[in-house]
Amino acid sequence: MIERKLVKLKEFSHTPYSYEKLSYCLNCNTYTTLSYKPCISCGKSKFISLVKQTELITKKHYAIHNILIIMAFFTAIAFSANFNQILLSVFAAFAVLALQIFVQRLYYKKHIQYTLARVVIEDIGKMKEDIEQDLQSAMKDFESENFKEAYESLREIGAIIQNDFIRELKIQCLKRFELRKDMDLELDTLIVEDYNEDLIGYIFEIIKLNNDLITKKVMDYIVRYEEQVLDERNGQAIIINTCEAMLKSKSYIDIYKDFIVKYIGYMRKNRLIRLCSLLASNNKPDWQDLYEETFRVIKEKYRGDADFEAYL
Amino acid sequence: MYILSRIKVINVAFYIIMAVIGALAIYRIIFYIRISKGVENSKEIDEELLRLLNEEE
Secondary structure, three states: OOOOOOOOOOOOOOOHHHHHOOOOEEOOOOEEEOOOOOOOOOOOOOEEHHHHHHHHHHHHHHHHHHHHHHHHHHHHHOOOOOOHHHHHHHHHHHHHHHHHOOOOOOOOOHHHHHHHHHHHHHHHHHHHHHHHHHHHHHHHHHHHHOHHHHHHHHHHHOOOOHHHHEEEEEHHOOOOEEEOOOOOOOOOOOOOOOOOHHHHHHHHHHHHHOHEEEHHHHHHHHEEEHHHHHOOOOOOHHHHHHHHHHHHHHHHHHHHHHHHHHHHHOHOOOOOOOHHHHHOOOOHHHHHHHHHHHHHHHHHHHOOOOHHHHHH | HHHHHHHHHHHHHHHHHHHHHHHHHHHHHHHHHHHHOOOHHHHHHHHHHHHHOOOOO
């Protein structure tokens, strides 16, 4: 039995795009997902976000292009043979500079996107190597049983590198923590390809804390490994809670109706009322088995119960 | 004669520089307009980054 520790995890920032998780060290030019720690390569903390870096590159390009115009302007002045030519070069340089600055401002956001796309393509090999370094550092923490630090790092890396190895390491860390409702817990992002006993154990803990984390991905996993889950110590509780979570929307019922039918008899009363109200408001021919089984369970377990009178 | 030819050279150089300024401006403006049309949006860049980082070697 592993002893669970009480931990306070660092807040995980959910970003709309995963590239926002990447930072760049200005000192040693490495990418990292762990910008809250000193740089793994140089030990300094001179990080800027990848987006900020692309902004700097774009601004540098703008500055170079504007300086080129100014240099050409001074050269034109030097070669001017009379006052009219000086006037002409002043007018031309200012007009061109003004037009260029106007276009730069107009397309600034698009240009940043363009630079970002180029940085991604040009630096992808370097990014892979540098994130591998982050992973090595997280594994060192894991091996030295600093599970909190390891999990915090793995969560950041896992936002970008999505593989079962990282997911399994995260599960191994999580099973060592005393989970609480106020923690920013994840589940969807931990779903691995194969059956994982520790993940099932974690799902059971999550069900007790926050049923809203049971998403379609989790439901698919439970349905896929139904038999193995039932063999686990809390298997039935997991299956029933998953079934109850499936009643969150009609689309889930459409997908998992055959699965739900098998466990209607085990559902809690309030969830069964929810199912009844859904069935009553949706007369679907392919839900026939659900109607019949729900009706049978109500008649068997809740005959005479006022809450079910309307549905009988 | 010598002074006249010097003035001519300076004139030619001046107009070449003017042409360079114009060409630079036109090139940059075309460049900005072209990238603004062909650029991917953030979602596409994100998907591309994830695909490249997660692809098996």
